[in-house]
Amino acid sequence: MIPFGDPSASYQAHKSDIDQAIKRVLDSGWYVLGTEVDAFEKEFASFHGKDFHAVGVGNGTDAIALCLRGLGLGSGDEVITPSHTAVATVAGIEQAGCTPVFADIDPNTRCISPMSIEERVSTNTRAIMPVHIYGQPAEMHKILEIAQAYNLAVVEDCSQSHGAEINGQKVGTFADISAYSCYPTKNLGGTGDGGVILCRSKEFTEKIESLRQYGWNEARESIIPGFNSRLDELQAAILRVKLHHLADDNAKRRAIALRFNQAFQDLPITLPTLSENELHAMHLYVIEYDRRNELMEYIRSHQIGASLHYPLPVHQHAAYANRIRGCENLQVTNQFYQKNLTLPMYPELSNEAVEHIISTVQNWFREKN
Ligand SMILES: Cc1ncc(COP(=O)(O)O)c(C=O)c1O
Structure with missing residues (x-):
């Protein structure tokens, strides 16, 4: 059977580099949030341009929840998103305590329809979460115009669109903050669960870094209620190899x-x-x-x-x-x-x-x- 996707073919294609990366991590004795995660975050951010920061997290669903929590959203805050997406998008919105609202899709892009977003905006709407479904960029310029008109945040779900572009600009760089899954079948996939968040502001990056680990500050005091959603060193080392390709x-x-x-x-x-x-x-x-x-x-x-x-x-x-x-x-x-x-x-x-x-x-x- 020819599978519809094949993570093992990706491993075989980059086997010697991945094997070396795995060995390097196992020998290091440091397995979660270490130098490989730091390097992956820097490389992933610079893949998107010089003004970005990245934060490695446990998976794409957590990435979505962390983005919304990082924006200060939660109970009673509506997030407009398509129903044509992985269940994970909606699970992530609810994990953050927010309320999903479904908009229809455009038949050409199959992504969220800007017109339908506008029809759904209410006094409780706080954010729009477009999904670049199947790797097809959503209509970001129109979505940003609507967001500006109604004072809404935008979080891009880029879990299926690593490296996609609109007029030379990478998806994930249009919004305030963007979420990516690095599940094995994704275009940038590890050999286990993983995710990453891309953001522009340093302050915001620091907030997400804290939220992904119990809301800790540098002294390991929890200053905000947080999550445990850390990226491990093995996944980061493998994702560094894959990012290169x-x-x-x-x-x-x-x-x-x-x-x-x-x-x-x-x-x-x-x-x-x-x-x-x-x-x-x-x-x-x-x-x-x-x-x-x-x-x-x-x-x-x-x-x-x-x-x-x-x-x-x-x-x-x-x-x-x-x-x-x-x-x-x-x-x-x-x-x-x-x-x-x-x-x-x-x-x-x-x-x-x-x-x-x-x-x-x-x-x-x-x-x-
Ligand atoms: C569009 C979309 N959003 C979010 C996710 C969530 O990713 P994960 O499975 O890493 O939690 C996925 C992956 O299935 C996805 O396809």
């Missing part, structure tokens, strides 16, 4: 996506847009098609790990159903979930596998239509 790996993903798009351009399916002024991080390659279930079954029977991201939008999960404002008016999201289908996408996907995926999809249309 991120831009190249994303370019490989885009080249594969371009081949798929060219091969499928005459088929009656909606393809991801690769626009000229944006760098799509192509975390997932997702098409839309009316007979999605039949096509999925067919390509799975040809050893291709087609999948759904996601099987349900967050507002249809039992834990969130009918209790989140905005859920009754998500037409574009609901339509999208009738048609979405994820094909395999990772930098190490072989030429042979790409050809097999292309010919299988094309054959289905020849045979069944």
Whole structure:
């Protein structure tokens, strides 16, 4: 079976550097929040430009909660976000004690619709959390305009979009503060849980550093109620290796996506847009098609790990159903979930596998239509 993502292929591609990094950490005897985390934070920040700071944390969900807590948000504060996202986005908002509100998506970007955000703003709204879903940048310029007009904070969920750009500017650098997951399947993924927060202000960075470890100051006195959400040295050392290859790996993903798009351009399916002024991080390659279930079954029977991201939008999960404002008016999201289908996408996907995926999809249309 060709999997839809393959963290072990990423390890094999960078094996000797990763093995050396692991050995270096094990020999050091220092395993959590040490020199590797410091170095990763510096390297990750400078990957985004010279004005940034980064804080390594336990995972992407904690990163979201810490961003909101760092902004001083909590009970009663509404955060507008899409329902078309990983459940983690919403779990992170609730972990911070905030109230998620769902906005619809734009059918072209599949990211949060600026118009729908504006429709949802209330007197309790404090922040907007766009998600650059599948690696496609959200419409940050419009979102920032709305945020300014209503005096709202913006937190970007960049968990699927490490290295994506809009007009040469990296996602994560548009907002006040941004959250990233470094879970193994991500474009920048470790071999366990991990996350990172990108911020502009030094003062804010220090607050997040304190919040990630019991709200401690330098004397280890808890000055604010905090979390335990630390990044470990092994993950940081591995992420340093992977960061080095991120831009190249994303370019490989885009080249594969371009081949798929060219091969499928005459088929009656909606393809991801690769626009000229944006760098799509192509975390997932997702098409839309009316007979999605039949096509999925067919390509799975040809050893291709087609999948759904996601099987349900967050507002249809039992834990969130009918209790989140905005859920009754998500037409574009609901339509999208009738048609979405994820094909395999990772930098190490072989030429042979790409050809097999292309010919299988094309054959289905020849045979069944
Ligand atoms: C969009 C999005 N946000 C947040 C997360 C949370 O990341 P983690 O699994 O590291 O907590 C993920 C990862 O699944 C994600 O895809």
